[in-house]
Amino acid sequence: xxxxxxVNTSQSDSKIQKEGIYVFGGxxxxxxxxxSTWLMRIGxxxxxxxxxxxxxARPPMRYSxxxxxxxEYGFLAVFGGRTDVAMRSNNYQQILNDLWVLNLEILMxx
Numbered sequence: 001x002x003x004x005x006x007v008n009t010s011q012s013d014s015k016i017q018k019e020g021i022y023v024f025g026g027x028x029x030x031x032x033x034x035x036s037t038w039l040m041r042i043g044x045x046x047x048x049x050x051x052x053x054x055x056x057a058r059p060p061m062r063y064s065x066x067x068x069x070x071x072e073y074g075f076l077a078v079f080g081g082r083t084d085v086a087m088r089s090n091n092y093q094q095i096l097n098d099l100w101v102l103n104l105e106i107l108m109x110x
Contacts, residue, residue, distance in 0.1 A: 018050075022069075024078055024102070025062045033083050035061035037102070056109040059100040076102040 020041040028034050037052040065081025078100045084093050101110045 018104075022067075022076055022102075022104075024059070024067060024076070025065060025081065027063045033061035033063045035059060052107060054102060054107040054109050058109050059098070060096070062096055065096070074104050076104065078102070 023038040039050045062081035
């Protein structure tokens with residue numbers, strides 16, 4: 001099904017505590033934004049989700065944000081997005097313009 005490339009031993013000293021696909025925020029089943037951090041790990045025949053509990057103040061709940069990974073520094077950056085919780089009854093949509101960084105080596109938000 002999947003074929004992984006050969007790993008160069010000089011590249012195996014990863015700064016990531018756990019490899020996988022990281023997900024932050026999004027909308028829950030109730031339609032409200034979330035502020036949780038998840039890790040999806042793909043095995044040979046199973047996909048497993050783990051909720052992470054990074055230390056430090058976490059970013060405000062959000063959805064429709066951007067998130068990118070820096071291999072050089074070993075972190076995820078979360079930028080912007082929307083959070084509609086405060087004024088949901090008024091159909092108010094708050095646009096975020098902030099930047100948060102998750103250090104994957106120590107699992108800490110900055």
